[in-house]
Amino acid sequence: MKKIIFMAGVSVIGGFSLLPFLWFVTTSWKTATEISAIPPVIWPSFHWEHYHGALAQHGLLRYIANSAIVAGATTVVSIVIASLAAYALARFKLRWGRYYLLLLLALSMFPQIAIAGPVWRLLSWLGWLNSYHGLVAAYISLSLPFAIWVLATFFKELPRDIEEAALIDGCSRWQTLRLVVLPLAAPGLFTAAILVFIHAWNEFFFALIILTYPAVQTLPVGIALFPGEYTMPWGEIAAASTIATLPLVVLTLIFQRRIVQGLSAGAVKG
């Protein structure tokens, strides 16, 4: 009896999480009439026009490319900088280390609006508006607090002996990090990278204010500003959304264990 209630709970949770999204995805394959039908049509007729429309007329590919470049660059640079900082905080006995970590935590809680204006003006002054590097710079600073926290927690858990052995053998701190710690910490780095990537891919606020030319806009901006004043082209929006989220969903399904570990790493230890 208990088992039935439990399995019912499992189904409800699964359904709650997945069904709305699935509904939207199937919409991308329905014809316009099917979409606006009442009662709703559940099984789509696998009509691919919306995908053509989204890709051809709305330049979806360009948005995807932009997002990929920005998210990719952000991830690479963030992880490098965060690894250095996290290692220092985890291993160098710094009295202010804990305070710096707490400061980072506080920074990550700033509402975007609090820094949006000045960031915009700074990038404008540098001539970096509507550029990849401008947005990436902003994104790096957004991801650093979180990445440093996750990596610092991870580094702290590694056994010290191996690093101490390396130091005794004559390695510098930098060499120790590069040759001994990073290979050991690869899973943690990978997890942090996935989380940074997903966050950068999904970010909207700064992309909205920094990128105003469609040629450089990222996916979230493209999807949010999807044209349609009187009748929304739901089919196309659904198609664009499906394409936009497909890589993320695949990433999540494959790496769910790591993602869960990374997200809760700060929670329990920190």
Add this chain to the structure above:
Amino acid sequence: MIHSRDPVWRFLLPSFLFVILFSLYPILDSVRLSFYRLILTLPWLGQKFVAWENYHDLATDPVALNSLVTSLIFVAVTTPAEVLLGLGMALVLNESFRGRGWLRAIVLVPWAIPTVVSAQMWRFLFNDRYGLFNFVLFGDATDRYWAPLAEPGLALMSIMVADIWKTSSFAALIILAGLQVIPGELYEAASIDGASSWQKFRHITLPLVKPALLLALLFRTIDALKVFDLVFVMTQGGPADTTNVLQFYGYKKSFAEGMIGYGSTIAVAVFLLSLILSLIYIRLLGARLLAQERSP
């Protein structure tokens, strides 16, 4: 390992740079700008120092007050809902059963997709002519359908539903981490003492998961104040400013209307609100951090 010759600065400088340039400096600049009148689209007006005038306007601005109230309602409703749902999900995910990995992955999907996508998705679901929401409520009777996003009474509720859907899984993960730290032996000892499932939940699970609940509560509170994407895509602050949350109002003033000075004032107000909450959070969390380091 105390090495006085550790290359502290080389390791930490890059992150310092970003932190200072893109976090500390902007905050200070926002504060500075809040004392000026500065309109982006009218650059020839220059910067006019107006001291506390912006703050005075903010205090007497009915729209701003409405924004604050709207934001607070939003936080007050979504945060407990998400933590409760998160607790339920975490309890289920904590049991071992076949397909647990799958469920965990499925639960992550709302978190993984971009917020703007989920916003469009909910916009579709709440559509006033063929949205699933209306169908579930009224069936074929299309003339009775509601337009939740266009009705002042319902718009905020719709945004809250969308937010709860999107972020309950995040709360679930934090709480799950807290549940998994509870040693299984405690439940065994309770079994031997004769405790029922409910008694085990009440006397062991609940008290020991409280820190994780607190954490989830605080994370979600801070994030709820930052809601923007959903509002931008679903309602643009309307109808009649019923979903005009603080961050959106600030955006509108600063970027849509170009009034950076006043926008900065709003920004500073929002920042202070978040800061107070962050400090409370860090105080509580910091106390636990220190306690953890004392115990063996």
Add this chain to the structure above:
Amino acid sequence: MIGEEIIASLVVKNLAKSFAGTKVLDDVSFAVADGEFCVLLGPSGCGKTTLLRIVAGLETASSGEIQIDTARVDTLPPGARDIAFVFQNYALYPHMTVFENLGFALRLQKVPKIEIQDRVAEVARLLEIDTQLQQKPQQLSGGQRQRVALGRAIIRRPKLFLFDEPLSNLDATLRASMRVELAKLHERLGATMLYVTHDQAEAMTLGEKIIVLNRGSIQQAGTPGDIYHQPANIFVAGFVGQPRMNLFEGRLNEGGTALKAGGFEIDLPAALADFGGAYRRALVTVGIRPEDLVPCDPREAWFSGAVDFVEDLGSDRFVHVSCGKLRLVARLPARSQIQRGEGVNLKSDFERVHLFHENKRLVMDAP
């Protein structure tokens, strides 16, 4: 064991447990009498903890029966078996005070508050933790936590106490004193106790009955004296006794008159002539405890060789001797001056020698 007319408080019949194809417990049967202190002794992985947990109801057996006070309990949940369990890591509720930890089970049973207070005070006094009642587990030392775990068990007045290596997390000195305290506690309470450990010193001190387990099956069950002086097989002989019993291969000669081992030949005493005759040419394992090897004249020597290493513990001296192909350890009195490198001659007494044939103890009867 089973079949004997004991009003046993715990009876385990033909218990077997398999897990993922491996046999963890193989047809285990034994009985513990009312008020007896029974120790399950064995190396790690032998199944003793699994056995204990099955008796507790924390795990289920693949087959077999468990009776507590003649009532079958294997279908009952742990809470209904009227037992108490002391965990290796104590399993104290970290968010409750010592008082609340002790009283938890009573609270669940809706015992009135006044009675809970009385019983907690009584138990706390008995275990000398009455000044710690308002503290939380994290504030206590290892020894104190262990007493709280004990107290939690005692307060329930159960039919059966189960202990899962409760002393293994304490340091050596504390362990030794806790051993004595546990023994006294048992005397005082007179309760039936089933105690799991891998430490044979604990087993010998505490147990009235010891059950030696290895690889999921019972090797021997008996009193500490039985186990020590009459080990039933090679495993038990080698497992119990510190330092380990000297064990080596040997063979009785053609006529059954002498024992050959490691290049040495030892004549059997006349009294064992019949025995020797019955086992002529038999391949045996010889066991001699270090304390049963004594230095002697070369003429009487069974083994002779040179000292490799001396362990001087102050109270005893253990010399490691290379005799031919054998490596033997002998216990010499503290005043002995024998040094490394010196030659030494050792002999023993056939009354103290253990012989095993096909892994079973040979009884050497003198007529």
